[in-house]
Amino acid sequence: MTNHQKRLAVPNSWPVERKTDTFTVKADAGPHGESGVPLVILLRDVLEYVDSRKEARYALNHDSVLVNGDAISDEQRPIGMFDILAFVEREEYYRVFPDEGGRLALTPIDEDAAGSRLGKIEEKTTVTGGDFQLTLHDGATVHVDADEADQYSTKDSIVVDNESKEIVAHFTYEEGALVTAVAGQHAGSVGTIDDIDVTLGSGSNTVTIDADDGGFETVEEYVVVIDENFTGDEE
Known part of the structure; x- marks a missing residue:
């Protein structure tokens, strides 16, 4: 299987120039589906912290890059909407947020804000034992007790703590939101x-x-x- 992706065929959300070269890096399987941008593209082409995939692998092998609180070792790991990137040694933190035109951009945030991430509820299903599972826009899942489940609906958004994986805020999809x-x-x-x-x-x-x-x-x-x-x- 090829590790390359034609630039002209990448999703509109990818922050890459389409006519500079024929190919770019292909994202591995993972969160965000086809819209996920390989981490190396953000490190090399957006932030310009590295010059090559080799340098990206070296940085990742030192656990210096966290995505949603977890150290990442795969430079092709898909990154997408509302992910949190933390560069430990640099003490820099970013939220992935769509800019005008729908391209994913990196918004600088402070360390406290980097401790949690936003997720849109796409599905709500019952699991064994009677509790409920909330499936978010990037494929991540969060379990909630049956007696708390009624407050959550599809199209709502929740904020999940990156360390505990617990829900720390809830925003309802409704008029005025x-x-x-x-x-x-x-x-x-x-x-x-x-x-x-x-x-x-x-x-x-x-x-x-x-x-x-x-x-x-x-x-x-x-x-x-x-x-x-x-x-x-x-x-």
Whole structure:
């Protein structure tokens, strides 16, 4: 299996130039599906901390790069929306956040903010014993007790502590909620939900967002509930 990916065919979210070279690094299997960006691309092409995959492997072998609190040794590990990158020796911390146009960008954050990460609930299922499992946008799962499960719904967002893996905050998907668009024409825009228009049948619900630029309308799947700490304005 090839370790290379044609640049012209990479997802729009990848922060790479498409016409400089024919190939770039292919992401390994893992979180975020096809939209996950190989870690080495962020280290080499975005942050310019390394010049090659060899240098990236050396840095990772010293446990100096953490993703969501875990040391990573695979330079092709997929990185995606709302992941937390910590560079221990540099004392630098970043949150992966979509910018205008939907490209993934690195937002500097402080050490306290790097201790947890945001996740959008995509599925809610019952597990053995009667408890519930919440599946997040990147494929990660969180278990909640049966007596707490009613408060969580798909399309809500939760904040998970990177060390304990416990839920430390919960944001409900509803009118008035602060959201960001993560795909589509308005990717990267932030605003509050003004109206949720439920579409009968198999079509997507549409959401009207009140934003500083006058607002916009998009499909429900393209928005994620956040709070002000996730907009990049904290620094």
